[in-house]
Amino acid sequence: MKLAIVGSGYVGLVTGTCFAEVGHQVICVDNDLKKVHQLQDGQIPIYEPGLEELVKKNVAAGRLSFTASIGDAVQQSLVIFIAVPTPPQPDGSVDLSFVEGVAREIAVHIKEYRIVVDKSTVPVKTGEKVAQTINRYNPGADIDVVSNPEFLREGSAVEDLMKPDRIVIGVSSERAVAPMKEIYQPFHAPILVTDLNSAELIKHAANSFLALKISYINAVAAICEASGANVERVADGMGADKRIGRAFLNAGVGYGGSCFPKDISAFIRISRELGYPFHLLEEVEKINANQKERFLKKVREALWILRNKKIGVLGLAFKGNTDDVRSSVAIEIVKQLLAEGAEVRAFDPKAMEKAESLVPGAKMVEKAEEVADGADALLVLTEWTDFKSLPWLAIKKRMLSPLLFDGRNLLNPEEMRSLGFTYTSIGR
Ligand code: UDX
Secondary structure, eight states, X not given: OXXXXXXXXXXXXXXXHHHHHTTOEEEEEOSOHHHHHHHHTTOOSSOOTTHHXXXXXXXXXXXXXXXXXXXXXXXXXXXXXXXXXXXXXTTSOBOOHHHHHHHHHHHHHXXXXXXXXXXSOOOTTHHHHHHXXXXXXXXXXXXXXXXXXXXXXXXXXXXXXXXXXXXXXEESSGGGHHHHHHHHGGGOOOEEEEEHHHHHHHHHHHHHHHHHHHHHHHHHHHHHHHHTOOHHHHHHHHHTSTTTOXXXXXXXXXXXXXXXXXXXXXXXXXXXXXXXXXXXXXXXXHHHHHHHHHHHHXXXXXXXXXXXXXXXXXXXXXXXXXXXXXXXXXXXXXXXXHHTTOEEEEEOTTTHHHHHTTSTTSEEOSSGGGGGTTOSEEEEOSOOGGGGGSOHHHHHHHOSSOEEEETTOOSOHHHHHHTTOEEEOSOO
C-alpha cells in the first residue's frame, strides 16, 4: 500500500522504515531539508539498533523515499500518518501546534479519499480536532481520521515495531478499518479496533501504568532500604504472579525520556480538565522526582561536601541502548552535582555528543575507565549492559576512594564489594 509518514523523527522514521520492510511503498516527509538530504544519502540522524541497515536496504529496493513536500506525499498515498513531535509545555499540557499545522497542510492537498492517521502521542479528543481542522481548511474533504498509537521503546524500536504485542486502531468510521488492517497484516499481531477517543486514551493509560509500576517499585525500594530487604527479590516474587509481571519493576534513579514524564503530566492535565483529577498519577510523579533526590542524598552523605570532589559518571542517556538524553535523570543528576561544585567526568557509549551542550561543565572522556581517574566517587546512572563487563578492578585502582553508587542496580553487589568497592545501590 502507498503510505506517507509526516515527521521523520524517532517514531516517523522507524515506522516508515518498518512499513517499507514489509513491502509497503513509503514516503517519509520532513520540513528539515538538511535532514531529508541526509536521509536520502543514507545518513541516519539517530542511533537506533538495526535502523540504519533497514533504511539503506529499503531505499535501495525503491520502497522508501524522503521528501520535504507534503503535497507530493498526500497526492501519492492513500494513508497519511502524522508522526510529528508533541512537546511538553511548562504547565504540563502538550503543544499540539505541529499536529495542527500538519493537519492544515495536509488538508489543502486532499483531492480524493484519504485516511489521516495520528501516530503522535496526543491527549484524548485530538483526533476529533484534527478532523475538524481538515474540514475547515478543505470543506467537504473525503477523509477518515484514525488514531493509531505507537508503543515503541527507544533502543528496541525496530524490534517493537516488527513484533508488536498489539496494534490499536481507533476509528470514527468503518470505512478506514480494512485499509488499516491491511497495513498491519504483515506484522501478525492482534489488532484491536476501537473508537477514536479510546485509542488515544489507551496510549496515555498504558504509559502512565508503566510509569506507575516503576514508581511503585521505587517506593518499595525505599521500604527495602529501611527494613533491610532486597528490592530485586521482592520484584521477582511479585513479578512471578502473571497478573503483575516482572517487567518494569526495576528500581533505579527514576524514569526519564521523551515519553513517560511528558505523557504522565499530560494525562494528569487532561484528566483534570475532564473533571477527574488523577491524584494517583500525581503521586507517581512525586515518587519519581524524589528518587533522584534520595540518590543524591546517599552521595552527599558519603562524600559530605561535594565542592571540588571528582565524580565519575557512567551513563548519560535516559536509558540503555539509546543516544537520547531528553528528560534524562542522569543529566539532571549531573547538573545538580555541577551546581554543588563537583568536578564531573562522564562517559556514555552513545549519548555524549547530545549531552555535551546540556552539561557543558562536565568533561566527556573517550573510554569508560577514564571517568575513574582520581575520582572520589563513581556513579552508574544509565542501564547500559556494557557497563557490567567493564574492568572493575582496574577502575577501582584508578580511583582516589572506592565509592561506587549504582543508580540502576546494574552490578552485582557481592562482586563489587569483593573487589573492594564501597558499593551502594537502590533498595538492596
Ligand atoms: C516508553 C514506552 O515503553 C513505550 O511503549 C512508548 O511508546 C514510549 O515510551 P521509552 O521512553 O523508549 O518507551 O523507554 P522505556 O523503556 O519505557 O523506559 C522509560 C524510562 O523508565 C527509562 O528512563 C528507564 O530507565 C526507566 N525504567 C524502565 C525504570 O526505571 N525501570 C524499569 O523497570 C523500566
